[in-house]
Structure formats: C-alpha cells, structure tokens
Amino acid sequence: MRHLYTFKLIEAVARAGSMRKAAEDMNLTGSALTRRIQRFEQEFGAKVFERLPGGVRLNPAGELLLHHYRATLSDLARVQGQVADLAGVRRGHVSIACSQGMLPYFLPEQIARYRTEHPGVTFSVNVRDRTEAEQELASYASDLALVFEPVYLVDFEVIHVIPQEVHVVMAADHPLAKKKEIRLRDCLDTPHVAPSAQYGVRYLLDFAARRSSRRVSPVVETESFELIRHYVLHEKLIGFQIPIGLKSSEAGIVHRPVSSRDLSPGSLILGQMRGRTLPVASARFAMQLANTLKDYPAA
Amino acid sequence: MRHLYTFKLIEAVARAGSMRKAAEDMNLTGSALTRRIQRFEQEFGAKVFERLPGGVRLNPAGELLLHHYRATLSDLARVQGQVADLAGVRRGHVSIACSQGMLPYFLPEQIARYRTEHPGVTFSVNVRDRTEAEQELASYASDLALVFEPVYLVDFEVIHVIPQEVHVVMAADHPLAKKKEIRLRDCLDTPHVAPSAQYGVRYLLDFAARRSSRRVSPVVETESFELIRHYVLHEKLIGFQIPIGLKSSEAGIVHRPVSSRDLSPGSLILGQMRGRTLPVASARFAMQLANTLKDYPAA
DNA sequence: AGAAAGCGATGAATTTTTTGCATCGCTTTG
DNA sequence: CAAAGCGATGCAAAAAATTCATCGCTTTCT
Numbered sequence: 001m002r003h004l005y006t007f008k009l010i011e012a013v014a015r016a017g018s019m020r021k022a023a024e025d026m027n028l029t030g031s032a033l034t035r036r037i038q039r040f041e042q043e044f045g046a047k048v049f050e051r052l053p054g055g056v057r058l059n060p061a062g063e064l065l066l067h068h069y070r071a072t073l074s075d076l077a078r079v080q081g082q083v084a085d086l087a088g089v090r091r092g093h094v095s096i097a098c099s100q101g102m103l104p105y106f107l108p109e110q111i112a113r114y115r116t117e118h119p120g121v122t123f124s125v126n127v128r129d130r131t132e133a134e135q136e137l138a139s140y141a142s143d144l145a146l147v148f149e150p151v152y153l154v155d156f157e158v159i160h161v162i163p164q165e166v167h168v169v170m171a172a173d174h175p176l177a178k179k180k181e182i183r184l185r186d187c188l189d190t191p192h193v194a195p196s197a198q199y200g201v202r203y204l205l206d207f208a209a210r211r212s213s214r215r216v217s218p219v220v221e222t223e224s225f226e227l228i229r230h231y232v233l234h235e236k237l238i239g240f241q242i243p244i245g246l247k248s249s250e251a252g253i254v255h256r257p258v259s260s261r262d263l264s265p266g267s268l269i270l271g272q273m274r275g276r277t278l279p280v281a282s283a284r285f286a287m288q289l290a291n292t293l294k295d296y297p298a299a
Numbered sequence: 300m301r302h303l304y305t306f307k308l309i310e311a312v313a314r315a316g317s318m319r320k321a322a323e324d325m326n327l328t329g330s331a332l333t334r335r336i337q338r339f340e341q342e343f344g345a346k347v348f349e350r351l352p353g354g355v356r357l358n359p360a361g362e363l364l365l366h367h368y369r370a371t372l373s374d375l376a377r378v379q380g381q382v383a384d385l386a387g388v389r390r391g392h393v394s395i396a397c398s399q400g401m402l403p404y405f406l407p408e409q410i411a412r413y414r415t416e417h418p419g420v421t422f423s424v425n426v427r428d429r430t431e432a433e434q435e436l437a438s439y440a441s442d443l444a445l446v447f448e449p450v451y452l453v454d455f456e457v458i459h460v461i462p463q464e465v466h467v468v469m470a471a472d473h474p475l476a477k478k479k480e481i482r483l484r485d486c487l488d489t490p491h492v493a494p495s496a497q498y499g500v501r502y503l504l505d506f507a508a509r510r511s512s513r514r515v516s517p518v519v520e521t522e523s524f525e526l527i528r529h530y531v532l533h534e535k536l537i538g539f540q541i542p543i544g545l546k547s548s549e550a551g552i553v554h555r556p557v558s559s560r561d562l563s564p565g566s567l568i569l570g571q572m573r574g575r576t577l578p579v580a581s582a583r584f585a586m587q588l589a590n591t592l593k594d595y596p597a598a
Numbered sequence: 599a600g601a602a603a604g605c606g607a608t609g610a611a612t613t614t615t616t617t618g619c620a621t622c623g624c625t626t627t628g
Numbered sequence: 629c630a631a632a633g634c635g636a637t638g639c640a641a642a643a644a645a646t647t648c649a650t651c652g653c654t655t656t657c658t
Contacts, residue, residue: 002342003302019635032617034635043301046382053625054634061382068378072371079367083345083360275574318606331646333606338645352654353605 001076006040007069009033010048014066018055070140081279091120092281097128097142100225101245110292114285121281129198137273143282148242149200149266157274160290163265164242166201167255170232177254184208184262191237193228194218200266201240208263229253244268300375305339306368308332309347313365317354369439377578384579390419391580396427396441399524400544409591413584420580428497436572442581447541448499448565456573459589462564463541465500466554469531476553483507483561490536492527493517499565500539507562528552543567
C-alpha cells in the first residue's frame with residue numbers, strides 16, 4: 001500500500017544500516033531517500049535515525065515507530081483478508097514459525113488439508129528455535145508459532161497446548177526396541193545422538209539427567225532432527241524426538257517413549273502474539289490446528 | 300500525518316455522505332477527491348463506497364477500513380506520546396467520556412491536579428450516557444470512560460471499580476434532612492425530581508421501587524443532574540445523585556444516603572477499550588484516577 | 599412534463615511534489 | 629595521506645496530484 005511507502009523505506013534503511021545502501025535496495029537515489037526521511041522526521045516531530053559516521057541506526061523513537069508500522073501493516077492485512085472474505089474470494093496468507101518436529105509429517109498434512117478447502121490461501125513456514133519463535137511473533141514476522149517447550153515470554157499468547165513425551169528413535173533391530181518404554185539410564189548408557197542445547201527435547205533430557213547425577217553425552221550433537229532420524233539407520237545407537245515428528249510406519253525406524261518415571265512430558269504449544277487480531281486465514285488455520293491437536297495421541 | 304491523508308478524506312466523505320460536499324469541507328475539488336478515492340480503491344483491491352444516486356455511503360469493506368484507520372491513528376498518537384516522553388517533553392492529549400456526575404467536582408479537580416504536573420497535556424471531556432460511552436471507546440473517539448453502571452459490553456475493559464450509593468439531595472431545611480439515612484418509601488412518598496431512564500441512578504431506583512411494588516413518579520424528570528441539584532433549592536422536594544457528584548459543603552444543599560436495605564450501591568467504573576494500548580498521557584491519567592478512586596469515600 | 603440542481607466520473611491543462619544528478623563537507627580505512 | 633563511503637543540499641527533470649471544464653445521470657422543483 002502506497003501510503004506506507006515511507007515506512008517501508010525506513011524499515012529498509014534500518015535493515016541496511018545506511019541510507020545509500022537502502023536506496024539501492026529500493027531502487028532509488030540516496031538523495032530521494034534522505035529527503036523523504038528528513039521530511040518525515042520533520043512531520044513526525046522527532047528524529048527517527050541516529051546519524052553515525054559511516055551510516056545510520058534507529059534511535060528509540062525509530063524503534064517505536066517501526067513497531068507501529070509493523071502493527072499497522074498486520075492490521076491492514078487482516079482487514080484486506082476480511083474484505084476478501086466479504087467478497088467470497090477467501091484468499092490470504094498464513095505465516096507460521098515452528099519447531100523442526102512439525103516439518104516431516106504434521107505441518108505438510110495440516111497445510112494440505114487446509115488448502116483443499118481454501119486453495120487461495122498461501123503459506124510461509126519458518127523454522128525457528130523456541131526463543132526465536134517468540135521474537136518472530138513480536139515483530140509480526142509470523143502470525144502463528146507452534147513450538148515445543150517455548151521459553152514463555154510476555155508477548156506470547158497460548159492458543160492451545162498438548163503434552164508430548166520425549167521418544168527414543170532407533171533402528172528396528174536395536175536391542176532397546178523390544179521394550180515398551182525405555183528408562184533414562186538405558187538411554188544414557190547407550191551411545192546416542194542428541195539435539196543441541198537450544199532445543200526443548202535436549203533441555204528436558206539435560207534436566208532429567210542432572211536429577212540422577214548423570215550427563216547427556218552425545219556421540220553426535222546436531223541442530224537437525226532430520227539428521228538424527230536418519231542417522232540411527234547407519235549406526236547402532238539411539239536418537240530423540242517428540243512423537244508429532246515421527247511416524248510408526250517409517251521404514252526401519254521405531255520409536256519408544258522414555259519412561260515417564262524419568263522424564264515428564266514437555267509442552268507443544270500453539271501461540272500467537274498477545275492481543276493481536278489475526279488475519280482471517282491465520283485465525284482459521286489456528287483453529288484447525290487446535291482442533292487437530294485436541295484429538296492428537298498424547299503418545 | 301500526511302500518509303493518512305487519504306483515510307482522512309475517506310472519513311470526511313463517509314461523514315458528509317457525498318464526495319462533493321466532503322471535498323468542499325476539506326478544501327479541494329470534487330474531482331481531486333473522486334480520483335484519490337478511485338485510486339485508493341484500486342490499490343486496496345475493493346470498493347470502499349457504495350455509489351447511490353444522490354451520494355455515496357460506506358460499504359462493509361469501507362466500515363472495516365475506517366475502523367483500521369481509527370485504530371492506526373490512535374496507535375500513532377500513542378507512539379508520538381511515547382516519543383515525546385522520551386524527549387522529556389511530556390505532552391499529549393487525554394480524551395475521556397464520562398457520566399454527568401463527574402463534571403461538577405471530581406473531574407475538574409483531577410484534571411487540574413494532573414495538569415499541574417504535566418502542563419503540556421490537554422484534555423477533552425465528553426458527556427455520554429452509559430450506553431454511548433462504550434461506543435465512544437470502540438470508535439477510538441475517547442481513550443477512557445468513567446461511567447456509573449455501564450451496560451457491560453464486549454469491548455469494555457475495566458480498569459477500576461468503586462461502589463457508589465445513591466444519595467438523596469435536598470435543601471438543608473427539608474424535613475428528611477434530619478435523618479442519617481433515608482428509606483426508599485420515604486423518597487417515593489415525597490415529591491421528587493429524577494433523572495430520565497437512560498441513567499444508572501434512575502435504573503437502580505426503578506429496579507428497587509419495583510421490588511416493593513412501588514413506582515418512581517417524578518414531578519420533574521430531566522437529563523441534567525445539574526438541574527436536579529439546583530432545583531431542590533426552589534421547591535420543597537428531593538432529588539437523587541451519587542456522592543462523587545456532590546459536595547458536603549454546597550450552599551443550602553445537603554445529601555443523605557438512601558438506606559442500603561432498600562437500594563444496593565451501584566458501580567462507578569473506569570474503563571478503556573479492550574486490548575488497546577493507551578497513549579502515555581491517558582494511561583497515566585487513568586492510573587491517577589484509579590489511585591484516587593481507591594481511597595475514595597464509599598459514602 | 600420540463601427545467602434546474604446536484605451527484606460522480608473523466609479528459610486536458612496546470613500546479614505541486616518527488617526524484618535524479620552533481621557536488622559538498624565529513625569520517626573512516628588502507 | 630589519498631581513496632572510499634557516508635549524509636546533506638542546490639538545481640533541473642520527471643512524476644503525481646489538483647483544477648477546470650464537461651458529460652451522463654437522477655432527483656427535485658415549477
């Protein structure tokens with residue numbers, strides 16, 4: 001929308017850290033950009049950027065302003081969505097930040113299901129760890145977040161929660177696969193692959209291990225759950241994942257819960273930014289997710 | 300702010316019901332206005348006005364858009380307030396919708412107190428009955444509402460509540476003035492002046508009277524509490540008001556509570572629009588009001 | 599019934615605003 | 629100590645918004 005062009009420029013300048021660079025990014029001259037921003041600052045009644053030797057940086061007023069811009073943009077998108085809805089068109093866009101566990105099975109299925117009903121709706125899916133996901137909401141970069149064990153932040157409003165036990169993932173012929181559930185000490189005694197520290201699964205493991213004066217000491221430590229899932233096929237060891245990221249039928253791989261005596265379930269949380277009115281499409285998708293999760297096997 | 304000019308024009312057109320009239324109001328040609336709105340509608344992706352023979356009217360999309368504009372405007376004002384705050388200037392504007400009872404003593408005192416600390420802050424005070432006050436918040440026309448016995452609506456968020464008993468107002472030499480408190484039946488047996496039906500005081504009176512199969516039958520029925528307060532000096536009868544609108548020392552006038560056996564206290568409520576972040580000045584003023592009310596004689 | 603007035607829309611001309619170019623003064627970097 | 633990069637600014641060119649003069653239409657007054 002053209003009336004927000006100046007804000008868009010301001011955002012570009014903030015990102016580039018320099019007016020000339022931003023100008024190039026936005027396909028205009030440094031001169032034009034400088035003036036636009038000067039004019040705006042005059043009208044706004046306060047400087048938006050600190051002028052440093054070598055570039056510019058948002059000052060606190062600018063931060064506030066940028067936040068206003070993002071909120072405005074988001075609200076406008078919501079209005080446009082509702083208007084399209086009025087016209088019976090049903091289009092829109094849903095952006096979602098999620099943990100890796102949602103990628104292989106859960107989200108593809110959910111998105112596909114939503115899109116059969118509303119083919120006009122497009123999606124963007126961003127993988128973010130539990131800290132990043134919350135910032136993502138706060139900056140209006142994503143409408144929804146679906147994360148395991150988020151670090152509760154002020155701006156996070158919970159839409160739905162389900163418990164998820166940590167599961168052990170291994171090759172079907174692994175000795176531990178015979179058991180129904182697996183004790184934590186057995187996990188720690190067996191060679192294992194574990195996600196790195198920023199992930200909720202690892203956080204729960206570390207916490208539980210510390211309780212029994214043990215330590216998680218992975219053979220391979222990785223940021224990729226996909227790697228974990230595939231690695232257990234190549235070496236006789238175990239990995240960890242939550243059930244929503246697993247399928248019973250995946251070839252050669254089985255998973256068993258870690259005994260709840262050793263490890264209490266974590267929370268998989270669907271949330272949005274506190275107080276925000278979501279665009280129609282996102283709100284509906286959130287409702288679908290909440291409904292699906294409600295009946296989800298706690299497994 | 301210039302980037303919202305088109306919205307301002309749209310609002311003017313919606314108000315005037317005609318592009319040419321709105322154009323005159325805003326000091327430009329009908330032609331220019333028509334074009335601006337056409338351009339905007341094209342960019343927005345939907346018509347904003349219904350074209351009728353003899354003028355235009357907002358369509359549902361337009362209503363939504365106008366609401367977005369008002370929300371944006373309000374948020375921008377908040378940002379500007381915060382920025383001014385950053386600069387140590389402390390200016391801003393507080394708009395408040397209130398019941399009549401706040402006008403004679405309470406609000407003047409509160410506003411004056413606030414302005415001694417922050418002389419840069421300006422106020423607008425609108426008198427609204429309890430139904431109107433809530434609409435006023437929803438359309439961003441006022442930041443705060445201070446009303447007696449509001450008809451709870453969805454968008455109303457309570458900041459603070461205090462109970463207020465209904466008091467009888469009369470000349471100092473009225474026979475009933477000798478009592479500490481006054482029974483409802485004595486009120487109804489005496490000639491009385493009462494506020495009209497839309498007011499909370501009357502609502503409570505009607506409700507209580509009905510309980511004892513009596514009726515409020517005023518000699519004078521009025522929308523003005525000021526008239527009530529002054530009328531009791533001219534004829535030997537009684538009026539009603541809540542204590543916040545009264546002073547013990549007003550010349551020739553006394554007030555006594557209606558017995559709480561007959562009439563339970565009503566609620567005086569300070570509120571804002573649900574979920575909205577108020578501008579700094581309004582938020583602070585609301586805090587001052589809440590603090591004052593907290594220690595207010597329930598009397 | 600017919601004329602007048604009011605409405606929104608549009609083409610062409612004009613005014614205003616925005617942008618680009620050239621260049622300044624300044625600071626950092628190699 | 630020169631080169632490169634930064635934001636700011638005067639002036640000319642380009643783009644956008646506004647006005648003026650009309651059109652076609654509907655309602656209202658005579």
